[in-house]
Amino acid sequence: MKTPDVLARVTVQMRAVLDRQTALSDDAFETDVALEEMRRRYALERVFWNEGGPVMVATVDDLVPGPSGNIPIRAHRPSGASGRPCIVYLHGGGFVVGNLDTHDRIMRTLAERTGSVVVGVDYSLSPEAKFPMAVRECAAVVQHLRAAGAALGIDGNHISLAGDSGGANLCLATTLYLRDEAPGQAIRCLILYYGMFGLRDSLSQRLFGGEWDGLARADLDYYLRCYTTGPLDLESPYLDCLSADLSAGVPPCYIAASGLDPLRDDSLALSALLQEADVPHRLRVFQGVLHGFLHHSRMLPEAGEALADGADFYCGLLAATAR
Template sequence: METNKYNAYKMMTPKMLEALTVQKELVEDAFSTDVTFEEMRENYINERKFWNEGGPEPKKTIDREVEGPYGSIPIRFHYPKRRTGKGAILYIHGGGFVVGNLDTHSKIMRLLMEETESVVIGIDYHLAPEFKYPTQVKECAFLIDWLRANSAEYDIDQNDISLAGDSGGANLSLATSLYLRDKKKDVSYIRCLLLYYGSYGLTDSKSMRLFGGDYDGLSSKDLITYAKMYIGDENEDLRYFDCFSNHLTQGVPPCYIAYGDLDPLQDDSKLLYDILTYHKIKAELEEFKGVVHAFLHHSSILQESIEAIQHGGNFYKSLVKF
């Protein structure tokens, strides 16, 4: 345990402890950054397989590849059996910008599809360190434009697009909306952002000092490792990584912001909520007790995972555009 950090295990719910026990049985040190990034990806994929079993079945799923600014981008459409309206949600997966894919977050996307009664589209953006920031932001922005241009073909409303993501994907969701706002001025077609335990720019905070370790792969060293692989050493304009250095006073879509109270990144969520609401931007903040970072994955054990997706879905539906 790092110096001065809380013993998070003593603060976890019994079900959270159960989920971590299963996690350890699946892959020892699943989130270690003391290996190559190729091994990090393999460990992550192997650990996530179990958590993606079961869950809602789409009415139909479409896999395709889109030629983007940095090469081919695999995407996946999930159409719900019960659908209300023609809104669509671009889901951007987490994994520190280094690991993760469409399969590692499949169940989260399908649960969100069911709760929102909307089409959910996953994007398999290019990963760091081979592709550095802002590649990923530009790819997500490109795909938003592509979805709007091809909306009729996929039976979605070009003026009712939302973004959702967890961890690094939450960062990319907010960053993409800011990038589109800054480049195109009008983002009124974005219904909302569903942001789960994201990092938005803090490099140190109370929660980072108190939480994070082997159990969630977010020790101080881990956080530095991910940032170095994503950012590199030559970027000066970090407005779409350090979103707090960008203008958050206008042009930000309504945000549902959720985090676990044992997450080292929780202060990012709290600060984002405070800034947005001070400037009269609609936002909802929700804390889930006794759970760690990335708890959305553990929906087969944790009721908090289900509730977080349900509550995000409720927020989304409360902003209905049709």
């Protein structure tokens, strides 16, 4: 099939972001280089996008006990008040790249806009750690914060999850894992930015993805090979979340997709399934931008809009439960 000229469809601001990316770290998203070099390039390109942004009252790095050792976390507190709701942020990067620094400005922005403590999780990356280790680690962090979050000014009874790309997958997978393995650990809200939720093929995967976003078919296959131990993992409801029972234990969801993203249809499918399951949610598709656009709030209006829209959805739930 003839595929569209994706770069001809991006906004002027998105084009400027791509030019800046090239200047910062050419070929930042290539997957055919050594693992450490790929991580180095990704982290280097992200430095510029994380400069500036909201200033927190306190930022605390800590360690949380996990299933295979301590898990680094970073807590951003936007105010001095204690007993605040918490958003646990799970970063994207195909389960292979990314860390607390590469997504720091996103986390600080959500903290400022929601008034909640945002806790980032530096879960173990693949291929060193295979599925479902990251899911189990994220679940361990939620359970720790529920029991001992007061030390970070957190209300352990009001924990939500947010994440982008692979991190959005981890948000939904962690919610389902806690539902199934640790009843009583309910999550209040999910904020899901352009996630991979389990589609192995789709119209958007056929139309979009390339060297501009590092999500060509070969790249998508690479990330899944790194993350999984074999084909059976792809059938797990904690990876193929669209095959899971979504009719119980799934909280209200904010879902943001980018219109030129090969993963766009994952978000559309999730929205349709949540509609069938009567799960409250909001879907918004941001046109003219590429996968990963949330990072680019320094230059891209849609990034700020997506962060604000997700925060507004979350705050609306807070207000409704407070009444």
